[in-house]
Amino acid sequence: MARPRSNAEIAATFRLLADLLSLRGESIYKINAYRRAAESIAALPEPITAIRARGALDEIPGVGKEIALKIEQLLDTGSFPLLDEVQAEFPRSVAELLAVPGIGPKRAAALYKTLGIDSKAALQRALDEGRIAATPGFGPTFAERIAAALKTLDAADTRVPLGVARPLALQLIAALRERVPAIVHIEAAGSIRRFRETVGDIDIVAAAPDPRAAVEAFITLPQAARVEMHGENRCRIVLDNGLGADLWVLPEQHWGSLLVHGTGSKYHDIRLRDLAIERGARLSEYGIEHNGVLHPCASEQEVYDFFGMQMPPPPMRENTGEIELALRHRLPRVVTVTDLRGDMHTHSTWSDGKASIREMALAARARGYEWLCLTDHSRGLGVANGLDARRLREQRREIDALNAELAPFRVLQGVELEVRSSGALDLDDETLAALDIVIASVHSGLDQPRAKLTARALAAIRHPLVDVLAHPTGRKVSGRPGGDFDMDAIYAEAARTGTALEIDGSPDRLDLRDVHARAALAAGCLLTIDSDAHDAEALANIEYGVGTAQRAWIPPDRVLNTLPLDKLLARLKRNRAQRSF
């Protein structure tokens, strides 16, 4: 490997080291120390090179003298003695075996030493040749299980987008509720509840008087292509698409501790259990054991109350500093769905939406909004039936009539304005000035070089009639990486001009993503959280945007669409007036 520089690369090196040491049978505590340091480094908000320059490496949680030294050697020379030594013992590709479910360090080391299996590919070959089934200590049962695991590993190679996993989870929950009416609580936990943009498997937790009955019902659901394991209160099925789904069920009095445990993250959870130990107690999904007595926790609040700390919203539970702040009662208040007074980015049948303006407005009002910005595409996006100046004037008449009828609810007329490949805006200033709000989008030419692409975004941000830059990077969760923008330049210019940056809640976009939104917040930017809905139902996608904003610790006073109508209009007007043509 080239010399690691980035936090992610340094973290990956320590993960690899931990894996290789586990093959060697090194102390689990030493291995866990390296793993903890790796996770800690991966979650750092600033480049590790900057921390090193400050001489503050050992201030990183889980990094002491030894690991700090190894980090320095890694940065300077690309390796360190222990890494070289253990790699001489086990080729790094042997670590691939650990990713196969059912193979841990002991079996991986045995496979390498007895059969010379040094990679996932070699494992597959050995299985095909029947060498594993024939080896004492492994046998046909093990070989079968591993072969099946390898197949699903390849099929469901990576994590699936949140926008795919969450609806599946909600379906499973509805189906199970129907079959087991005695279920008291049930929720999608894990990375779904934390609104991570991709999901490794579905975690569902439930409270019911008879856990076993719920487990039995779950494993016989038609959605279960395969049952991987099941016991008294836990089970795991595999869905048709290869995604795993775990269910944990306990009686109602344990619901709170079970939900905390199921929500994670793993490292948040471990940190809580450490806190319990410091107080002479033990925390598990059953509750808190203190002086030999188990105190079940029926609500999450009870768990956090035991530690005298605030309860972080699930998207903040990543052990990236939230626990320390919660202990000091200094957790920032983050924006919630109920803080939002309206949606700033929606479409109708006037461009490529599926619902009329009236349908969108009624659905928005039913959500409890005070206002809705209708932002159909501008003419340049021909595929979306974009609007020109004449059609915008026609649309204004329809909106005015609707507003007369729906008052005090208000539909604001806006546009999602194309920023052309040349950098020019798609409509003239006179047309834009007549609109209530303008959000600008870079849809085309996302493969342009960094300088040109960034210049387009900056031109839009600087334009006095542009209020919001929509989905700023253009990335898609399911694959498209997004344009090579200079994000720091975009944050700086947006902060300077007061142009808001969007967190687009459409689950395939989530753009800005969590880390970008956090950086934008730090740079002093104003944000919007939008659904980008193309039909009435999709207005609910705002929840994904709010989840992403919570992951970025965005407070409500930095989100434009928490403003009531009069303040929003005044804010837009004032911002336009302050920026001269």
Next chain:
DNA sequence: GCCGTTTTCGGCCCGACTGTTTTCAGTCG
């Protein structure tokens, strides 16, 4: 290897499931 509201030594998250285990190791979340 790291760390400290009992500690600079002696701990290190916790419980469930699987397999072939006749009392527990390995793996997982």
